[in-house]
Amino acid sequence: MQSKHTTSDNPVIRLNRDDDVVIARTQLIGGTWLAAEGVAISGLIPPGHKVATRSIEQGKAVRRYGQIIGFASRPIAAGEHVHTHNLSIGDFDRDYAFCADARLTVPATTPAFFQGIVRRDGRVATRNYIGILTTVNCSATVARAIAENFRRDIYPQALEAFPNVDGVVALTHGIGCAVDPEGEGLAMLQRTIGGYATHVNFSSVLIIGLGCETNQIARIIERQGLQPGNDLQTFTIQDTGGTRRTIALGIEKVQAMLARANEVIRERVPVASLVVGLQCGGSDGYSGISANPVVGAAVDRLVSHGATAILSETPEIYGAEHLLTRRAISREVGMKLVDRIQWWEDYCTRNHASLNNNPSSGNKAGGLTTVLEKSLGGIAKGGRSNLVEVYEYAQPVTAKGLVFMDTPGYDPISATGQVAGGANLICFTTGRGSAYGCAPTPSLKIATNDALWARQQDDMDFNSGPVVNGLDSIEAMGERLFLLMIEIASGTRTRSEKHGYGQNEFVPWQIGAIT
Structure with a gap:
């Protein structure tokens, strides 16, 4: 995924040169000319939704982030809205290429600290x-x-x-x-x-x-x-x-x-003591463009300081798990992730459910169409760091670096598992405006766009909207989020803490028969 976006006067965002779609910054009306793409808008395109930049034949793959997000369910014309009416899920081979993209973690040159409570x-x-x-x-x-x-x-x-x-x-x-x-x-x-x-x-x-x-x-x-x-x-x-x-x-x-x-x-303690759970809820078409990559940039900083970040929500990496196996530090770690994907496929089959049907009504209204598209954006929370370990739900997390914990995509259940595993801070991105807290762990809420920030600022701690507008970079905002994480870990209360969220959101994962 490319992190550099077009300038703010461009009405759309192109994420990768190989993409078949671009993303609307604001609502676009029919006839709007996209000079950089050489196409005119056909019909109404809501903000955060996709526009085809070329004609796509029925059955052909459609790419965003340079990756397949689905297949055209009917012919799609250049300039047309791409969504549930013409894009559907489908099977395709994924190259797990274990460890192919793993790289040496470079330690931070300047130590970072926060004011923690030493037990x-x-x-x-x-x-x-x-x-x-x-x-x-x-x-x-x-x-x-x-x-x-x-x-x-x-x-x-x-x-x-x-x-x-x-x-x-x-x-x-x-x-x-x-x-x-x-x-x-x-x-x-x-x-x-x-x-x-x-x-x-x-x-x-x-x-x-x-x-x-x-x-x-x-x-x-x-x-x-x-x-x-x-x-x-x-x-x-x-x-x-x-x-x-x-x-x-x-x-x-x-x-x-x-x-x-x-x-x-x-007292002053190293940032290495942080264990940060990564969550996204109420995602929209901007989640994988702004808030999730910004969190990913902050995670890379955490990892360079010796801290731990927990990526989760297995159904929301489904179809994009190959991007994580490529960053696994060993084939064994990569296979643990594949095993959890296969467990979910079996679990859904046993319960007559579809793992391909994860996006909620709110996700779709915000511009997300398929689980593949949602997963590719969700994985961005993990930054570019190596995957060092994979845990089952609520297992104690002991590894340092980016790890994965197997959880459902439903945020209260997922975060409950992360906190049970030891997370002492949660970073929660949202595009639709999730209301959430997570006692005894503070939950830092990150908005994906300016409209949400303006509408629901009382629930948000950080706004990633400037990335959508092309007014700030992912790296610069990732640094600011990293500093805010240190501030929250040092005792500054989050919005959700001030509102009293956190007790009702304790929801252990319930599986198995109730007799």
């Missing part, structure tokens, strides 16, 4: 919460009731004496029972709970169960290697004596944890 075990946090986790839906109400007693917006005095505590959050879910006790689904849920129970951004954690559920606390402790103590306490509603007593006990335990949690201070 007793040496891990570095970006936030300092007390967490309340649940084993099952049945204990969700009491967990939320306990956390409600420590909300600063309702009871300011509750945490008045503990300014270094970011809050008390209840992360509840709707599963945990009527599942195979030895099945993949329960193992995944327990891995997720284990990852949150030990997350660096939690000073202390309560795990609350009902008592009779399949997802037993003792089994979670055993399988996840957890160590109960002052900072990890567990109990059940049935053993405690009902709802009222459980809420009272939970409040008492949180109050006892607060003084210890408040003892932290922020």
